């Protein structure tokens with residue numbers, strides 16, 4: 198079960214004008230569901246081999262931001278059952294989720310056994326991905342040739358020299374103190390700008406983690422009633438944003454804002470005002486409602 202506080206059947210808090218995970222009322226039932234799955238598998242003597250997670254924010258699922266503590270709790274359950282922990286940080290890695298850590302897992306002191314990296318590794322400039330693992334897992338593929346334990350799977354372009362050079366240059370940029378300070382400023386600025394969107398009655402939830410934001414559009418914020426997908430609301434809002442010079446995509450009725458780190462504060466303001474104007478164009482409302 199994904200920890201989707203805004204639409205969680207266990208969240209007893211009525212809709213409010215704040216990020217759902219911050220005012221939720223629940224008993225961590227979503228963590229309980231994870232525990233039940235592990236327990237059930239253990240009872241059937243078919244223990245779960247690995248627990249794969251996108252730490253802190255599940256991207257393509259709808260920018261589902263996890264409540265603080267979810268990762269640590271579920272990781273502890275997986276560990277208790279002897280499962281490996283796989284963190285997919287393709288989207289969340291390399292400073293995307295803000296704070297001092299480069300990786301989202303580390304915000305909650307979780308150290309995965311396998312770490313999937315891509316996008317931010319080269320700042321998105323050249324294609325390169327990496328899978329990091331522990332010595333113990335690496336060693337499992339070592340042995341005499343006759344044992345045939347080699348991990349034969351690979352990619353056509355593994356270790357591409359241009360990609361590697363771009364990744365090294367990007368990592369140097371990421372670590373520069375000016376860059377770190379700018380990302381923090383940009384994050385705080387985005388928080389302030391996004392807060393202005395709460396006045397729009399079709400903004401249901403607004404989930405920001407570092408420099409990732411998801412704005413969930415609904416028919417009625419008081420009831421959280423979703424727009425039918427057939428109305429293509431997310432697509433129409435993004436098309437209106439594109440006409441204002443801001444390119445992004447929706448995931449259903451969730452608008453994605455993920456500014457590149459070189460975004461200036463002024464550009465971030467423009468991104469949010471383009472979204473506000475586009476909401477007015479596609480979903481006009483009378484002020485005060």
Ligand SMILES: Cc1ncc(COP(=O)(O)O)c(C=O)c1O
Pocket residue numbers: 251256257285286287288289315316326
């Ligand atoms: C979380 C996550 N994992 C994996 C992928 C796929 O990454 P790649 O195309 O580098 O294999 C994506 C792509 O958008 C992603 O967002």
